[in-house]
Amino acid sequence: MDVISEAVEDLRIGQVYGRRAEVPATFAGRFEACDGVGFHVLLRGEGWLMSEDAAPMRMRAGDVAVVPHGAAHGFGPDPCALAALPPAPTGFQDAPPEPMPVDMICGIYRLERGGSIHPFLRSLPGLLLIASDARMAALAALLTEDLDRPREGMLVNQRALVDLVLVHALRLWHAEHRATDPAWDALTDPGIAAALREIHDSPEAPWTVDRLSRTAGMSRTAFTRRFTALVGEPPMAYLIGRRLHRGAQLLRETDAPLAAIARRVGYATEFAFAGAFRREFGVAPGRFRRLTEPLLLRDAG
Known part of the structure; x- marks a missing residue:
């Protein structure tokens, strides 16, 4: 990763x-x-x-x-x-x-x-x-x-x-x-690193805590505790964040329809994606796309 x-x-x-x-x-x-x-x-x-x-x-x-x-x-x-x-x-x-x-x-x-x-x-x-x-x-x-x-x-x-x-x-x-400060402590744990790779490679997959814990080779309870300690938030909260950040990137960098973006990041409908997106970013996806059109670098700082 x-x-x-x-x-x-x-x-x-x-x-x-x-x-x-x-x-x-x-x-x-x-x-x-x-x-x-x-x-x-x-x-x-x-x-x-x-x-x-x-x-x-x-x-x-x-x-x-x-x-x-x-x-x-x-x-x-x-x-x-x-x-x-x-x-x-x-x-x-x-x-x-x-x-x-x-x-x-x-x-x-x-x-x-x-x-x-x-x-x-x-x-x-x-x-x-x-x-x-x-x-x-x-x-x-x-x-x-x-x-x-x-x-x-x-x-x-x-x-x-x-x-x-x-x-x-x-x-x-x-x-x-490198010797004293690994890139990210979560990646030093083989099980948590395996779960993170799966989330990042396929955020649209129907992940559950049970499925991720099996990927990590750990019990559900041990996985949740270890993941939260190393990553800073529970597995499903992290997954939702990855999906929404990927959706935000697609809104900013492509002209793909909202329904297509929703499917690409693991949401069954554009309405479910739009609701989760608004909770994360404070604006609707369409407005986010308009507000984040690129600005000239020299205009602010």
């Missing part, structure tokens, strides 16, 4: 934004908690990363900071308490007339229309500091160029580049922490 791909695909039901920020060496700002995932790549300069749950971390040019589940965090020239930082400016900023000492690109996936962050991302610390490599430097350069020079195809290109930066950052983190 490719847990990084699964996690990033889940984020595509939201909006993806990216921007470049060139600021003075004295810049200090706090980014509030949000429903989503973000990253910062420091192109030039240095500073300190602050969070609520960890000691300040020194960030140097080339480093990447990843916020896997939207935790509040900050950046400044000196280590300090997160609460001591002023709110950071948001939205698109005009480029300064001359280069600034600190230069970074930022990317964020906002889940404003509901949905949830994958358990793999929720299992990570609130703020990751990752040393770059040549591939990350190349991806950052491509994204920076596209942010600076809007042109045909920028929407598709920037979304793809934001995906690639996040995927590569997560790969680097996993490679560095």
Whole structure:
């Protein structure tokens, strides 16, 4: 099971934004908690990363900071308490007339229309500091160029580049922490991993707790207890979430009729799917499809 791909695909039901920020060496700002995932790549300069749950971390040019589940965090020239930082400016900023000492690109996936962050991302610390490599430097350069020079195809290109930066950052983190921090504890248990693979490969199948527990080679009670402890929610709640997230992806990425999408994610009728979808995302499927039409990355951040 490719847990990084699964996690990033889940984020595509939201909006993806990216921007470049060139600021003075004295810049200090706090980014509030949000429903989503973000990253910062420091192109030039240095500073300190602050969070609520960890000691300040020194960030140097080339480093990447990843916020896997939207935790509040900050950046400044000196280590300090997160609460001591002023709110950071948001939205698109005009480029300064001359280069600034600190230069970074930022990317964020906002889940404003509901949905949830994958358990793999929720299992990570609130703020990751990752040393770059040549591939990350190349991806950052491509994204920076596209942010600076809007042109045909920028929407598709920037979304793809934001995906690639996040995927590569997560790969680097996993490679560095493989021995002490498995990609996701649920995947270290053979039985739970087997059940998760079945759910992800065939969410439309008529799964029950009994059937999943047999796949895991466990009793129903032991399976439910173990699955809930490792994944963070009971098996059927997780299954429903997978079905609805897949449905949201299909609504966003295809023009398939609602009835066809409902069948592809395991619902007998479009009405049953629509009711479950509204409970999860707060809007009807048709309205979700209209609201999540792609936006230009430079318009927000």
